Structures are given as structure tokens and as C-alpha cells.
Amino acid sequence: MNRKLVTVRTVGEVRPIVGADRVEVATVDGWTVVVKVKEFSAGDLAVFFEIDSFLPAADSRWKFLEDAFIQWNGHAGYRVKSAKIRGQMSQGILLPLNDVPEVVKIIVDLEGKHGKKEAAELLSSMSFADTLNVKKWERLDGIEGGNGKLLRALPSFISRTDQERVQNLPGVFKKYQDEVFQETTKMDGSSMTVYYLREDSVMLELLPQINPEREPTAASVGGRFGVCSRNVNIVEASESKGGNFWAVARKNDLARKMAELNRSIAIQGELCGSSIQANFEGFPVGFHDFFLFSVWDIEKQKYMQPKEAEELAAQLGLKHVPVIGYRRLGNIATSVKEILARAEGKGLNGRKREGIVLKQVDGDFSFKAISNSYLLKHGE
Numbered sequence: 363m364n365r366k367l368v369t370v371r372t373v374g375e376v377r378p379i380v381g382a383d384r385v386e387v388a389t390v391d392g393w394t395v396v397v398k399v400k401e402f403s404a405g406d407l408a409v410f411f412e413i414d415s416f417l418p419a420a421d422s423r424w425k426f427l428e429d430a431f432i433q434w435n436g437h438a439g440y441r442v443k444s445a446k447i448r449g450q451m452s453q454g455i456l457l458p459l460n461d462v463p464e465v466v467k468i469i470v471d472l473e474g475k476h477g478k479k480e481a482a483e484l485l486s487s488m489s490f491a492d493t494l495n496v497k498k499w500e501r502l503d504g505i506e507g508g509n510g511k512l513l514r515a516l517p518s519f520i521s522r523t524d525q526e527r528v529q530n531l532p533g534v535f536k537k538y539q540d541e542v543f544q545e546t547t548k549m550d551g552s553s554m555t556v557y558y559l560r561e562d563s564v565m566l567e568l569l570p571q572i573n574p575e576r577e578p579t580a581a582s583v584g585g586r587f588g589v590c591s592r593n594v595n596i597v598e599a600s601e602s603k604g605g606n607f608w609a610v611a612r613k614n615d616l617a618r619k620m621a622e623l624n625r626s627i628a629i630q631g632e633l634c635g636s637s638i639q640a641n642f643e644g645f646p647v648g649f650h651d652f653f654l655f656s657v658w659d660i661e662k663q664k665y666m667q668p669k670e671a672e673e674l675a676a677q678l679g680l681k682h683v684p685v686i687g688y689r690r691l692g693n694i695a696t697s698v699k700e701i702l703a704r705a706e707g708k709g710l711n712g713r714k715r716e717g718i719v720l721k722q723v724d725g726d727f728s729f730k731a732i733s734n735s736y737l738l739k740h741g742e
């Protein structure tokens with residue numbers, strides 16, 4: 363699932379902020395956004411730009427944000443982040459639908475083609491980021507920023523590790539209240555995937571021929587072994603020797619252990635340590651390791667159940683992200699507000715944690731709740 367950064371949504375309630383006469387609060391699904399007074403009413407359609415949207419300076423609609431433009435990835439623009447305005451949490455930017463004729467036109471076309479009802483349904487699953495030239499802001503300090511020629515595309519047989527935010531899941535507490543979820547701490551490192559393909563796997567043909575000079579560890583085991591960041595397959599013998607990703611894979615002897623296990627799987631976890639994500643997690647200098655959070659079964663093309671993934675981590679001698687417990691969702695939280703309060707809390711090393719991730723134990727459904735105070739502190 364790709365994050366839908368720019369969407370058309372219906373404004374929920376609009377309420378005043380005590381002591382403020384120029385701004386008020388609008389809700390969109392589980393989000394609250396501070397907006398100009400009288401700009402929105404409950405039930406209006408609006409275009410919502412989620413946090414992490416990078417709005418291009420070249421679009422004159424963003425001129426009002428000019429003072430806060432930054433340079434990112436070679437362009438000027440505004441990075442949408444969480445803020446507290448007049449004591450009120452504000453996340454995202456809301457534009458009246460009429461200010462975005464590009465989107466209005468798409469809606470009109472859709473309605474002409476499919477009728478109003480079906481158009482509304484289609485609309486709810488669309489993102490307009492490309493239409494409006496909005497990119498997803500992310501830190502560019504990782505391995506993905508450099509060494510481009512030494513990286514390859516993420517193999518197509520691996521599922522990306524994204525999680526949806528609870529604010530975008532209206533109805534989730536009702537729908538899943540009786541389902542059991544595994545609750546884990548969300549660690550703020552870098553997504554890392556390590557895969558092994560058995561010698562007889564049909565997926566082998568999706569990978570380029572192995573080059574023993576550039577992939578010495580992989581060439582030393584049968585089958586196929588690889589290490590990936592969130593978006594790319596990292597070549598081991600690159601200038602950076604695969605950086606911390608490969609160093610951690612080697613330190614845990616994963617090529618040998620996964621070959622021995624002899625199952626076509628991709629283990630997914632968070633690479634954490636002192637040089638990752640500004641070390642908000644507070645690890646000792648020089649420490650880096652992999653914290654497993656899920657296992658993708660490549661043959662079945664589905665995730666293993668969380669319990670099985672925990673067992674596999676133990677079997678491979680790997681760390682697992684902290685497991686808070688297994689409970690009915692109804693016993694964990696019954697509203698966005700409650701789960702956001704719960705997301706506040708301490709991480710592995712006693713620092714403020716990024717949040718929590720909830721995975722349904724017998725299904726493919728999962729989501730995250732990010733601590734608002736963490737967002738305010740670390741600026742995402």
C-alpha cells in the first residue's frame with residue numbers, strides 16, 4: 363500500500379478554539395486541522411494534504427506558506443508537519459475543493475462516466491499527489507540518497523512494510539473490536555528486509571544473475587540471499603560495503619542461518635542504532651542491530667502470523683521489536699483519542715517512543731498510532 367498523501371475528504375465537525383477569533387478546528391476522519399474561520403462547514407468536500415507532504419513553491423497556492431519554505435531534494439517548498447497552534451494539535455493542510463480546479467475536473471469527469479455514487483467510491487481511494495506535484499518528504503540521509511548505481515529495485519516478490527495511520531481508518535474500532543491484535547512498539551529506525559530464496563524457488567528468475575564479486579556473501583550460500591532497505595535491494599560490495607544494513611546482516615550471520623532454515627522468506631525489521639534517524643531511540647555509540655517485526659512468506663505471498671514471526675526471530679537468534687501484548691482491540695482502545703494517548707510511552711531505551719503498531723493475529727490487517735508528542739518533538 364502506498365501512502366495517499368493528498369485526498370478528497372468530507373469535513374467532519376468544525377468547532378471554535380477558545381480565545382482565538384481568526385482560526386478554528388476542522389476534523390477530517392481522525393485528524394484535527396487548524397483552519398481559517400468560516401472557510402469550512404461540516405459536510406464540505408475538501409482536499410487534505412497529510413503530514414509529510416512536500417508542497418512545491420512553484421505552485422502559487424502555497425505562497426501563504428512562503429516564510430516557511432525549505433530546500434529539499436533540489437526544490438523549494440513547504441513540508442507539512444504536525445504543529446500545535448493556539449494549544450490545539452494541527453496535522454495536515456486543508457484546501458476548499460473549489461481552490462483546486464484540477465481535482466474538481468477529475469471529479470466531474472468521474473461523475474460523468476460512472477454516476478455520482480460510484481464516482482464517490484472511486485474518489486475515496488484516490489490520491490492526488492501527482493496531479494498537484496506533491497512529493498512525500500523523507501530524510502535523505504540514508505543509503506538510498508547516494509550510491510544510486512550500486513542499488514537495485516526492491517524485488518517484486520517482497521511486500522513493502524508500510525502501515526496505515528489510525529486517523530485514516532474511520533470505523534476501525536467498531537469493526538475490529540472483538541479481534542485480537544498484537545501490539546508492538548514502533549521503533550524509529552530504517553526499514554530493512556532480508557530475504558532468502560530456496561534453490562528451487564520460481565521467484566529466482568525475477569532476480570538478475572548473481573555476480574560473485576559484488577555479492578560475496580550471497581554467492582557463499584546456495585539459493586539466493588539479499589538485503590534491502592525500504593525501497594531498494596542493496597549490493598553488498600558497493601563503495602559503502604552495503605553500509606549498516608549489510609554489516610548487521612553479517613553480524614547476525616543471516617545468510618548462513620537462513621540458508622540452513624531453507625525457506626523462501628523475507629524477514630522484515632527495523633535497523634536501529636546510533637547513526638540511524640538521528641538516534642532518537644538513544645542507542646550507545648557504534649551499536650547497530652536488526653529488530654524483527656514481521657516475516658513475509660515469499661511462496662505464499664502473505665505475512666506469517668505475528669506469533670510465528672516471534673518464534674522465527676527466536677529461532678534465528680534475532681531481536682524482536684518489543685511486544686506489549688496480545689489483546690482484543692476493544693481492550694486496547696475504543697477511539698482514535700484513546701489509542702493516541704496509549705501511543706505515548708517509552709521506547710526500548712527509556713526515551714519517548716514513536717508509537718505503536720497493531721497487527722491482527724489471524725488476518726492481514728494492521729495499522730499504527732504515532733505519538734503526537736513525538737511528532738512535535740522530532741518534527742514529522
Ligand code: ATP
Binds near residue numbers: 655
Ligand atoms: P514515513 O514517515 O516515511 O512514512 P514510517 O516509518 O512512519 O515512515 P510507515 O509506513 O508510516 O513508515 O510505518 C511503517 C514502518 O514502521 C515500517 O516500514 C517499519 O520500518 C517501521 N516500524 C518500526 N517499528 C515497527 C513495528 N513494531 N511494526 C511494524 N513496523 C515498524
Ligand code: MN
Binds near residue numbers: 549550551552553
Ligand atoms: Mn520509520
Ligand code: MN
Binds near residue numbers: 742
Ligand atoms: Mn513516519
